[in-house]
Amino acid sequence: xxxxxxxxxxxxxxxxxxxxxxxxxxxxxxxxxxxxxxxxxxxxxxxxxxxxxxxxxxxxxxxxxxxxxxxxxxxxxxxxxxxxxxxxxxxxxxxxxxxxxxxxxxxxxxxxxxxxxx
Amino acid sequence: xxxxxxxxxxxxxxxxxxxxxxxxxxxxxxxxxxxxxxxxxxxxxxxxxxxxxxxxxxxxxxxxxxxxxxxxxxxxxxxxxxxxxxxxxxxxxxxxxxxxxxxxxxxxxxx
Numbered sequence: 001x002x003x004x005x006x007x008x009x010x011x012x013x014x015x016x017x018x019x020x021x022x023x024x025x026x027x028x029x030x031x032x033x034x035x036x037x038x039x040x041x042x043x044x045x046x047x048x049x050x051x052x053x054x055x056x057x058x059x060x061x062x063x064x065x066x067x068x069x070x071x072x073x074x075x076x077x078x079x080x081x082x083x084x085x086x087x088x089x090x091x092x093x094x095x096x097x098x099x100x101x102x103x104x105x106x107x108x109x110x111x112x113x114x115x116x117x118x
Numbered sequence: 119x120x121x122x123x124x125x126x127x128x129x130x131x132x133x134x135x136x137x138x139x140x141x142x143x144x145x146x147x148x149x150x151x152x153x154x155x156x157x158x159x160x161x162x163x164x165x166x167x168x169x170x171x172x173x174x175x176x177x178x179x180x181x182x183x184x185x186x187x188x189x190x191x192x193x194x195x196x197x198x199x200x201x202x203x204x205x206x207x208x209x210x211x212x213x214x215x216x217x218x219x220x221x222x223x224x225x226x227x228x229x
Contacts, residue, residue, distance in 0.1 A: 104154035
């Protein structure tokens with residue numbers, strides 16, 4: 001079955017970086033885009049961007065351009081998202097999700113809580 | 119402030135029906151982009167509820183339905199059950215932003 005498995009919770013200090021892995025299984029990894037979405041405490045869902053695991057092409061929300069990098073490792077069917085220059089406003093649960101052919105996300109990772117605190 | 123507008127909360131008694139609207143603009147829903155709906159129970163990942171405006175993935179009860187018209191969409195839930203208590207989000211694509219966009223979310227309370 002399709003699975004997206006993320007790493008456990010992370011704690012970082014302001015100004016630091018965090019890299020979150022998302023390991024895919026149960027399907028042909030290159031065939032589906034992976035999106036990243038986050039949810040800050042008490043807030044709604046916020047789209048961050050996507051990566052095409054086939055060629056590595058990325059597209060980021062304007063808000064995150066220059067501060068977020070998405071990469072992939074086809075050998076391990078894993079995508080990574082790095083967020084740099086963290087502030088307290090980046091405290092959130094970060095989800096990876098697989099895009100379907102109709103531009104929605106049918107499978108989601110379990111989420112990774114990133115806490116930014118001094 | 120979200121690009122897609124949803125009411126913060128709706129409520130209904132068990133067995134009743136509720137509708138959750140999602141209002142967009144000419145750069146997203148009104149431009150012909152599909153609307154999708156997700157159900158999110160706090161502490162868990164979103165679950166795809168409706169895709170391509172009106173389609174239910176396998177396993178989603180037919181108590182859930184959705185529609186789209188002009189610059190808005192709506193999710194309807196009939197025969198409310200306690201397990202339906204969750205947050206619901208609409209999602210589409212915005213051509214002006216070149217980005218996926220979500221509604222602000224609607225908390226459904228089953229009274």
